[in-house]
Amino acid sequence: MRWNVYLKKSALFLVRYCLPGIVATASVAPLAVTAxxxxxxxxxxxxxxxxxxxxxxxxxxxxxxxxxxxxxxxxxxxxxxxxxxxxxxxxxxxxxxxxxxxxxxxxxxxxxxKGLLGYRIFIINPASQSRFNRVETFADLQQMSFGQGAGWPDIAILESNNLEVITTSKYDNLFYMVEGGRFDAFPRGVLEPWTELAARPDLPLAVEENLVLVYTLPxxxxxxxxxxxxxxxxxxxxxxxxxxxxxxxxxxxxxxxxxxxxxxxxxxxQPFPLQNxxxxxxxxxxxxxxxxxxxxx
Missing domain, CATH: 3.40.190.10 (Periplasmic binding protein-like II)
Incomplete structure (x- = not known):
């Protein structure tokens, strides 16, 4: 009987004096977990x-x-x-x-x-460079025709600025069409044309030297x-x-x-700003x- 009483008192002592300290220590220094x-x-x-x-x-x-x-x-x-x-x-x-x-x-x-996608330079047949050399005004630019893929958002931008657009449903056809004179220029984002031309060494195409279309395209x-x-x-x-x-x-x-x-x-x-x-x-x-x-x- 005495032994049972001793055990009960010992347990009470732990609850009153020892366990609160353990709990307090845990609350002061929790494990740092970052999800x-x-x-x-x-x-x-x-x-x-x-x-x-x-x-x-x-x-x-x-x-x-x-x-x-x-x-x-x-x-x-x-x-x-x-x-x-x-x-x-x-x-x-x-x-x-x-x-x-x-x-x-x-x-x-x-x-x-930084809007660089809206800077458009042209892939052309190099025989056309002399025509582009004579472009000084936007009215001169409006005498040119531009190729685009069917459904591309750039079509609305070019047409809303009164530029002539010729479309095709096949992307690869655009390179053959500009080479064959079906339109004068294929506008490309400034990041694109050299890679595209390198992939088509059989086509005698070039990047136009002097002009750039500029429109806001985030x-x-x-x-x-x-x-x-x-x-x-x-x-x-x-x-x-x-x-x-x-x-x-x-x-x-x-x-x-x-x-x-x-x-x-x-x-x-020479930049030509367009509205988007x-x-x-x-x-x-x-x-x-x-x-x-x-x-x-």
Whole structure:
């Protein structure tokens, strides 16, 4: 009996004096556990995908929390990528923006390419260069015809600025058509023409030497409308990276950008500004540092 009483008193002593101390110690020094958040993206072989993934990695250097990229490499179309985003099978994607897509998805209105996608130079038959040498005014440019793929958003931009557009449903046909004189020029983003010509050495084509079309064409990250917190966090991170010089370091240090700016000689070309009728009214046109300026090159 006495032994049982002793055990009861010992247990009471532990509860009153020892266990509270143990509990207090645990509450003062909890285990530090940080949840890792995976951002699912898809990267195809298109060079803009590699650039966008790199820009996203820059953003993650400045975002709060432990975010990691989970990258698939499926050869999917832009339409399929949008479907995956809407079905919560992806978290982030990127594309050239317009009013329609910004109503469908949630844009992060930070132009990853500083608007460079809207600088268009021409693939031409080199025999036509002398004609382009005589272009001095927009009225001169309107005497030319321009090739585009059927359904491309650039068609509306060119036609709304009273430029003649000839279309075909097959992308490869555009190179043969400009070589054969079916139209005068095939406008391409400044990042594109040299790679495209190198892939078609059998065609006697060249990059026009003097002119550039310029219209606002943002290239944004997008997330699902159900994830506004993610959009806000990524936008804030990109803004911080820009303010601290890290984003410009990435932009100008990327081989694709450096090569395009060097080979195109943009600052020495005659610019022809065009209006983009599909541009969202919320495009941050006045944000300092967001957009490339020819005079700064």
């Amino acid at each position: 890792q958040t995976m951002l699912r993206v898809n990267q195809t072989e298109h060079p803009l995908d590699a650039y966008a993934v790199g820009a996203l990695r820059v953003a993650l250097e400045y975002i709060e929390g432990d975010y990691q990229l989970e990258i698939t490499q499926d050869p999917i179309t832009q339409t399929r990528a949008i479907e995956r985003l809407e079905a919560d099978q992806m978290d982030v994607m990127w594309l050239a923006s317009n009013r329609e897509v910004e109503e469908q998805l949630l844009p992060i209105r930070f132009p990853l390419l 290239f944004y990250l997008f997330v699902s409308p159900d994830k506004p917190e993610l959009a806000q966090a990524l936008h804030a991170a990109l803004d911080q990276a820009l303010a601290e010089g890290r984003f410009n370091e990435y932009f100008y240090g990327t081989n694709m950008i450096d090569d395009a700016l060097t080979r195109s000689g943009l600052k020495d070309r 009728p599909s541009l969202s009214e919320q495009t941050p046109l006045e944000r300092e540092g967001y957009w490339l300026k020819l005079e700064s090159l």
